Amino acid sequence: GSAPASARDLYRSPVQNPLTHSSHMSDGQRYNSPGLYSHPIPTKTPLHPSPGQYNYGGSQNVSQLSNYQGPGQTLNRAPVGLISVAPLQHTGSSPQMPPPSQNSAAISSAGSFLPGTNPPALSNWQYGQTSVSQPAGSQTSHFAHVTGAVPTQPSASSSGNTNPPTSYQYAASPGVPPLPNSYMKPASTHPSPASQNLKMGRSVGYSYPSLPPGYQNTSPGVPGMQPPPMQYPDGPQSFHQPALGTNHLAASMGSLSLQPEGVRLVNLLQERNILPTTPLQAPIPNLHEDIQKLNCNPELFRCTLTNIPQTQALLNKAKLPLGLLLHPFKDLSQLPVVTSSTIVRCRSCRTYINPFVSFLDQRRWKCNLCYRVNDVPEEFMYNPVTRVYGEPHKRPEVQNATIEFMAPSEYMLRPPQPPVYLFVFDVSHNAIETGYLDTVCKSLLDNLDLLPGNTRTKIGFITFDSTIHFYSLQEGLSQPQMLIVSDIEDVFIPMPENLLVNLNENKELIQDLLRTLPQMFTKSLETQSALGPALQAAFKLMSPTGGRISVFQTQLPSVGVGALKSREEPNQRASAKDIHLTPSTDFYKKLALDCSGQQVAVDLFLLSGQYSDLASLGCISRYSAGSIYYYQSYHHKHNPVQVEKLQKELKRYLTRKIGFEAVMRIRCTKGLSIHTFHGNFFVRSTDLLSLPNVNPDAGYAVQMSVEESLTDMQVVSFQSALLYTSSKGERRIRVHTMCLPVVTTLSDVYLGADVQAITGLLANMAVDRSVSASLSDARDALVNAVIDSLSAYRASVLSVQQPGLMAPFSLRLFPLYVLALLKQKAFQTGTTTRLDERIFTMCQVKNQPLIYLMLMTHPSLYRIDNLTDEGALNISDRTIPQPPILQLSVEKLSRDGAYLMDAGSVMFMWIGKNCGQNFINQVFGVPNYASIPQNMTHLPELDTAESTRIIAFISWLREQRPFFPILYIIRDESPLKPSFLQNMIEDRTESALSYYEFLLHIQQQVNK
């Protein structure tokens, strides 16, 4: 049961305790203050499992840092400071920072990301130098020459992924129970490398054939194919096999399709139009249909390799990272919720029963993670959906990969906490200047009744400049009472009982305060910011209950603990060297860990035009499982479009679902091991994340390795379990389970590669590398990831060497996506990127679900001056056009057209000079190109078909995401045009290679 040695070695996270899985339960008690409860966290491997009583001890280990007692912990001092006193001038310098300690840190110091690989010599890498010194013309002509050799634009029908998006079903399906001996599709779906090469010879130079991608078997199969013999990994018993349905037969027959697109070889240098015109779908795991239809939605749970390599050696050979990407608390329209006094879990490893377990008979089930045989409890024999007794395999728990349980009392050691929301506002002169307080207070007033909660909801407010101001909202007061504490060296809480009050019972006082607050400081000349002391005060106020702190900050904190100094050197912005990506103090991290220990999360809203050291400030959210929002150059008058963005995003923030006092554990089949986590949280033990708050917009990533060979295993499973308190005070557990096949050959590993998940995981790893080593090191490692994997493919899978740059179909977009990462704000060099902006983008990489990470990395470009209703979506009486996605190159732009670039948190609409007068008229309501206003950020709603279509499309894109992308409408001479062109990933810029040049560079390295 102890953590494997390599996992321990890789662990440099705050959790350093090597006794993670030992029985040192008493250690855990130190984590929480006496009287408060410890989380009921089921252990990975309880030492003495017994039914009905869970052993939570092993996961309660404490890190050194979580025991840290911050300054100003004296809570019991008498409140004396109701009258404002002149603030003490803080003269101390900020503490020296220790070596940066990463929340996730499993990357070896040199070369490549992948465990067990030898880094290629960095001298091979001449990306930056060559690009700058090359004469622009030569490359362009070379490119033109090669493009000329390629067949012209393919027809629309052959140029894209025409496969309809897969739909996923959450409702209990009446399907056949899982068949444990037939997880995988029976036949090999790929020809031998030799035949691949023959086929490749024919397909070179062509774009997308019209065959569906992946391993979908749609062509008629060859009859006579038999399913493989029954095989049990390590189970001594076999059991009666339910009769195979017609589906099974169809699958086995269909699996012999001769040339599925997935095994196609792609010569990247010859395939100019590599980007699909519809959003790229996640690969479908090569499992038997009856299993696959029960599998987890890839939007929630996804693996970089949908074919899991049997051994670490095989994984090392593939030079691809193995890991999971999760969006565990995503808003779902359908979610089965089980209320049952018995939650059926494996007695050995505590896995929740799921669609991929096997029933040996009606009374026994075998765990798919540890293979222990468990009894089926009597209660589980009854199926509440069908109301039939004796069908345990048809229970919703066994028919749904995503399910939520109402947790019975053993999952709580104190009553579930009430929702508590504390708002902390910067009211220094600088803050008041921006005018943000007005917007925030208005949004709060508008959404006060929509805050998730119930009659127990509590709310409170703190404001600060060089002093800290509390607001008593005590019942019976005629108006809120402001209490000023000027001793920021040793912050205490005056009248703690009246500062966090019941929302329903004190609504009028609260509304009163929100209406007056924006005016209260308009005459303030106080420029200092005591953010650190204010956060300490907030922490103290929240400690007894836990909850959410929302802090709004507009500048560099200047006084008290946590004060910071500017570290940005504007003339260094373009360089990859000596930039300050690490925190300058550990104050914010330590405070965040204190918060985490008391079930408090801190969300940071940074609204600032000047450098505010987000690298340091961001730690307060990162380690307390909070969110970070950044509004660069926020000003209510000078930058009005930001006001709308803040309003929209605050509405989402204030009203979205929230889970309190949460923990998340990820389990996987014996043999696999998780070693690094990415996201905002505190790692409490090797597989347990502490999430004081969980929100539906947060994504997570984990890296894994193959600890022990997965010999004789056909499939492996992964399960995430998120235990949280809902805003209504229920303890709930949301469980996702994913099942994937195990493969033994390198070509199968490549066949199942999920290029988006790989890109997402590499981006997370690159953020860590940027911080722990350097930006240029991270960039090298990203490029090496492409070189290494394509070299390995060439050396080990291709039996006949081809000219060109060969990639398996699954990885055809890998170089493009990595190039996109290199040009993304987090990792780009050679262009001016403000330090805080870069850090914020890195925070987004770490905390966003994969779908948004991909969009901000590789934006979607659409032509929009010729939208039609053909292929449009119809959603509640609205017709949403679905234009094809274009490659990100100015080559694709015509001066006759208009284009929309959707980069996730920002959109650009570019209008060509010769764009049709009619279109300009119908969409902008102006007579011609010249009269389109400069700095336009809104489209007028006109009563024309063109206007309706475009507005429907843009609104639909915006509705899909939790943040509000600003729309910039730009003409040729617009000052924002460079930002638009910056996203043209495939084109060369002064400091970065074009896609084709990048491919040539990769080819050179691969063919070495």
Ligand SMILES: [Zn+2]
């Ligand atoms: Zn188990």
